[in-house]
């Protein structure tokens with residue numbers, strides 16, 4: 001296969017019946033859809049509950065009222081159009097509003113709506129000026145959408161300018177392309193050359209992959225990972241915990257193990273954000289914690305490096321444990337300096353899907369932050 005063809009409407013999915021297409025039209029009238037031939041071929045169409053089908057094929061349950069479009073208040077940390085700065089060390093450029101497929105549980109589905117495309121970086125030079133003015137930032141994350149959906153020449157423009165900013169040591173590319181369309185990597189020598197040129201011993205390029213399920217590991221995706229590693233990128237994987245996809249200790253442990261075998265560090269497992277349309281994909285926090293910990297029981301130390309976190313408006317809150325009647329949280333990253341490293345004990349709530357659903361705090365242990373700097377401007 002050269003580049004798989006993208007399919008942006010239900011009409012193009014011949015595997016769906018006419019009845020299914022007619023029903024699901026209500027969903028696509030509200031939320032965008034996108035798949036491609038390569039990924040459709042990985043689905044077992046005999047199995048209604050196929051996990052990859054659940055990732056990309058719209059479902060009527062998306063119509064259930066729930067959540068907000070911007071569940072983590074990203075607007076609060078948007079310092080320029082397409083530039084977010086929430087944690088001191090890391091600046092985000094939202095470089096485009098497209099992905100190689102649209103995950104049904106996407107937390108940034110607002111970017112795919114016409115009126116919200118304004119959130120994408122328009123003026124690279126403004127973004128570079130912002131980086132220069134913020135020496136506390138050592139990491140730049142290029143995300144969206146998907147960084148690898150940009151043409152390589154455009155990506156090069158951004159990376160080469162960012163590399164001129166001395167204190168930006170790590171450039172991360174957030175991408176589900178290795179899972180959705182590995183041919184983007186397999187067929188583009190210039191992309192690998194770009195990584196080779198700009199991923200240096202003291203200043204690496206990280207590719208933050210987004211594999212959700214072991215069925216996404218194919219000969220092609222493994223080869224794409226291998227080429228990225230050979231080109232000098234460091235690879236980490238992040239995935240949300242999704243009902244019907246990876247909410248099973250066996251599946252999740254297989255995902256972690258396979259990643260570690262390929263040389264990709266399992267980095268984050270995210271609690272599914274309460275974004276509009278996502279209720280059917282979310283797993284309650286305490287149930288999710290058990291699945292996550294059980295999965296880790298089957299793993300080597302290298303395969304169990306992921307943390308189970310919520311990307312909450314106040315910071316990345318790690319779910320670190322539970323006992324009879326209590327749940328334990330810790331700020332892994334905090335947007336407010338006073339929260340940094342804070343450990344919190346809350347009364348359990350098995351129905352909770354988000355930090356805000358915990359109402360009764362039992363104890364809190366704040367930590368003095370010796371590196372405190374002022375928050376985003």
Ligand code: SF4
Nearest residue numbers: 099102103106145176
């Ligand atoms: S790859 Fe990420 S940004 Fe793109 S649709 Fe999936 S969750 Fe959303």
